[in-house]
Amino acid sequence: MILTADYHTHTPYSHGKNTVEENAAAAALQGLKQIAITDHGFTHVAFGLKRKDMPSYIQECKQASLKHGMDVLVGIEANILGESGKSDLTDKDFENFDVYLCGYHICVWYDKLSDWSMYGCGNLLSRKFRKQPSDSTLRRNTKAYINAIKNNPIDAVTHLNFCAPADAVEVAKCAADYGTYIELNSKKRHLTDEELNDIVQKTQARFIIDSDAHSADRVGDKKIVEEQLSRLSFPMDRIDNIDGRFPVFRFAEFKKHL
Helix, strand or coil, rough: CCCCEEECCCCCCCCCCCCCHHHHHHHHCCCCCCCEEEEEEECCCCCCCCCCHHHHHHHHHHHHHHEEEEEEEEEEEEECCCCCCCCCCCHHHHHHHEEEEEECCCCCCCCCCHHHHHHHHHHHHHHCCCCCCCHHHHHHHHHHHHHHHCCCCCEEECCCCCCCCEEEEEHHHHHHHHHEEEEECCCCCCCCCHHHHHHHHHHCCCCEEECCCCCCHHHCCCHHHHHHHHCCCCCCHHHCECCCCCCCCCCHHHHCCC
């Protein structure tokens, strides 16, 4: 299994250690054909990308593309802001980006007070004090993921079920219906073998593998994912960024009709 592209990497614009150019250089050295720089969404309290930095963010991606002769895509890992599925990437931001990832994160300015207490803090407290999430937590998280996919042209859901456990099959069904990928994240162990197997058997969801690199030495890393897939009878033809294949991203198609 050879990775064609890595669509989830971070830089000092949010929570990464290495520059856009250094991430691109690492990708080129490994023979990747594309890389996306996807720093954390604007509402992340500690590590959010700043809108005032967008001109330099975009320019660094362009310069890195020219220097290394590969696509360095301007991306974002946006935040789900609550049960409504609202994202912190707005329509006005769309023109600045090529790749739209989205997922659950802590330390985010959630949409409503109820989202702060039930979605943000609720997941945090559930992880700390419960061995298994409650039914209400699972329903809330599932609804948030599904609403995010339905209401936003998201390319991929990042690290599904990491810190926000949901019904993975229901989320994957919705993702398949709307053309959103399920990311297999090689930084975080986020889907159990059983959950991933259920997604494959019960849905038509498609996948991408991403490193979620926060340093250049992890760009293109797929070790955790390879280890998990080796335990399963996984249909490799459902992964769209390996062995020379490229995904058909929903966000790019959506922008053609703006």
